[in-house]
Amino acid sequence: MCSVFLILTGLLFLRPTASAASPLNSVDAGSGNHGAESLLIHTDRDLYIAGENLYFQLYLVPSQQNQAPSRIAYILLQRITNENIETFIVRLSDHIAFGSIYLHDTLPTGNYRLLCFTNRMRRYEGNNYITKPIFIVNRFDETLEKISTARQDIDDQMQEEFQDKRDHGSQNNKVKISTNRTTFGRRDQVDLSIEPKDFADSIAYLSVSVAQDKSYVFPDHAFSGRQVLNRQPGSIYQNKSRPGEVFAETRHLILEGMVRDKNTGIGLEGLRVLLSTPDSLLNLQYAQTLDDGSFYFAINDFYLNKPLYLILDTSTMNSPALIEVADRFATKGPEKHEQPVFSAGHDEFIAASQEYVSIQKVYEINHQSKYSDLIKNKEFRPLVYAEPNYTVYPEMYEPLRDFREISRELIGQLRTRLSGGTYTTRMLNYQTAYQFFEDAPAIFLDAIPVSDIHQIMHLGTEKVKSIEVHNYRWAYGEMRFAGIMAVFSRNEAWRLLELPESSKVLEGMSFLEPSLYYDPDYSQATNTQATIPDLRQLLAWRPGIRLTSGENLLIRFHTGDIKGKYLIRLVGVTAGGEMFSTVSEITVE
Known part of the structure; x- marks a missing residue:
């Protein structure tokens, strides 16, 4: 089966060539494994200024093979050189994770991407990783040479096609969105109505973004084709003899590694690997290496944010050995990154965006808010004894x-x-x-x-x-x-x-905590709000929406002080794995 990438601006999903109504969970895993687990990612925008937050929603489409779904996923922020800038681990609750990633001020102008996967997806050689391109502009970049260079590669026809797809998306009549008006004033109230139209399933999960139109710069057609992300040469993951469920993080993080003979590099069977972390109580786990030298540990919440010590039990060693720990973030992606489409007016838009972000820094304006309903699993200390003698x-x-x-x-x-x-x-x-x-x-x-x-x-x-x-x-x-x-x-x-020498000490692992985007409510404006400029280019971001068939939803937000055209982009997936999206627009005068 031939696989392609289906992109809605700000959205990417890996799926087979089929009609628009094909279920997403029929995805080809790249090794003959049909119906495998996969991911959908939606970001609030494509274009960012360094120093802003990127908001995302990740949705897991479960496997059709009666496997327990993964509850942990990984997000990598990568440069155009495929270098990992930052890596994140997120928890999935009801197949969804959402949050924000801070884009540091020092990031240079250029193409970047988010690469997303679960541990089960990473098991397969080939195309079972999901990428989402973004473009970041350094706040102090005055020349914008990379913008000019990218614009030279786009002709008028491509520009027109891109703008049409950006502004209209792929309308498939699953959901209808409408606003109380199409034109609004500054700090005006917008009522966004969401109405399900044609659901095969009773439940769908949505995310909605409202941002300036020039915040979207990646076209649909630039992403067609198959992207292959092979593992690093020599990676311990190349052994596929183990059952797939060993790699599935359905509850806890899995720590994977190998023990090799120091001199020959051959994997050693039957060695005992000890795992502990500094604590006020005596904790200890151990694992026995398998026939190829590999070992696995389940890492529950007790171990989070703590150094992990891996030490070989000398009573099981017959020769010098070394522990190798799998790098869960090691990937080797395609060298070519997707190219953005910039219009003639983007220079002015980006220069204004740089100024807006600088002003918000001066006023210490931060629209990120913590999500109170944090997901946590029960901590379990593997105690050697209940109490000492x-x-x-x-x-x-x-x-x-x-x-x-x-x-x-x-x-x-x-x-x-x-x-x-x-x-x-x-x-x-x-x-x-x-x-x-x-x-x-x-x-x-x-x-x-x-x-x-x-x-x-x-x-x-x-x-x-x-x-x-x-x-x-x-x-x-x-x-x-x-x-x-x-x-x-x-x-x-x-x-x-x-x-x-055979031991390993690992830095503490942690999860990216969920966060939301806060937009001010001017229906009860205070004197303090009136004196602070509202320079939001992202008017609203609403992840984690659960829509039931026959139920209408109302989302209310307010415009800011920046005039122009804003796109409302809704992205969703039904409980059965069918993706849908719709786009609308409003104008702020």
């Missing part, structure tokens, strides 16, 4: 200069000896009360495994908050411990740990 609080005793003294004076269950410059430790077995375990206990500092007790010997009582002693022969899943000692510091001593 003993806990020692060194501050309750006389100061001791190092951990050897602490061990000798305060921890009767621990025997520490120094021989030939090397420390050895053994723990008293609580169940026998008089015998020490033959093996060394497991030692943790702030919940991070410590393979060499030398690394904590410098800690005196002033640096130690508590010491937990669990002197049982303890089973934790398949792991066995000859006692456990967990030391918790006062000064984040875990930061100074020297980890084995």
Whole structure:
């Protein structure tokens, strides 16, 4: 089946060649997997000034293969060189995610794009990524050379075709939109009515943007054809022998990696990888490497915004090994980016936009507002034990200069000896009360495994908050411990740990929190509002709209102080995966 990209200005979706009413979830995944999961993205505009917020809505079209839908998606902001500028992780609730991305002031003028995918989509070689082109102009760019260069490649006929498609879109009579008038004054109230006309499904999900017409600069026809985004050469994702559901993030983030022999680079089977994060309670997960050396962890909300420590269990190692962690944001896209269409009046429009943004910076005007109904999953600490057998609080005793003294004076269950410059430790077995375990206990500092007790010997009582002693022969899943000692510091001593070469430390992962666009309500104008210029080129942005068949909706917003033509663009998808859109316009005098 031949695949094409269907674009509505500010919108992109990957779908097969078919009639306008073809269901979106019949998308070809690029490896013979029909009905695979895919995404739809709608942005508030195409053209931005560096220093503005970009608003988006992402919609997941679920697979037709009775698979649980992904609840996590990824958005990359990329340069024309395919370099990632920023990367974001978003949660999907009822298949939708929306929010805003701040476009930093330092971004140079040029073509950019948003690249979107789920972990399941990334599993396939080929075209199962979604791209949305945007154009960013630096606020201090006075020459606008790239605008002039782009305009030279557009002839009059292309300009006329683009303007027609931009202003009218693809009308398919799914939804009718109308306003109380077509012409409005400054700070005037606009009532936008949304009426469903021809729904095969009872529910649809929409987003609506109202922006100046010249904010849209990418035409439909420039995006036809197949875009292929292959993974980086040598990526660990090229192994497709694993079941697809391993890669589907239906609830939590998945951390993927491999363990390879340090000398041969061959994946090693049967090694145990430990995962922990600095904490005041002893947490630990582990995973066993598969036959190709790969491993997987489910990352629940407990681990968010915290460093993640991956350490190999030496008891499972027979040769030097290294941990590789998959870069979930590594992609290799087409070198050619879609080109914008600029008209003769765009120079003046962009210069005015630069000034508007600068003025709003001076007045510290920010139209972003937080979304109160944040999506959070339950945090789960994978505790090694519910509570320790003993806990020692060194501050309750006389100061001791190092951990050897602490061990000798305060921890009767621990025997520490120094021989030939090397420390050895053994723990008293609580169940026998008089015998020490033959093996060394497991030692943790702030919940991070410590393979060499030398690394904590410098800690005196002033640096130690508590010491937990669990002197049982303890089973934790398949792991066995000859006692456990967990030391918790006062000064984040875990930061100074020297980890084995085979280990990996990852920066904390976080989700982009949902946010909304705030537009002022002048029906109850205050004196403060009257003195502040309203230089909004985006009059309204409404994501997350749920429309039921037979139900009319009313969206109310107000115009600002900028005169001109504004386009109302509605983009939606039915519960069955059928996309629709419609465009209207108003004028502000």
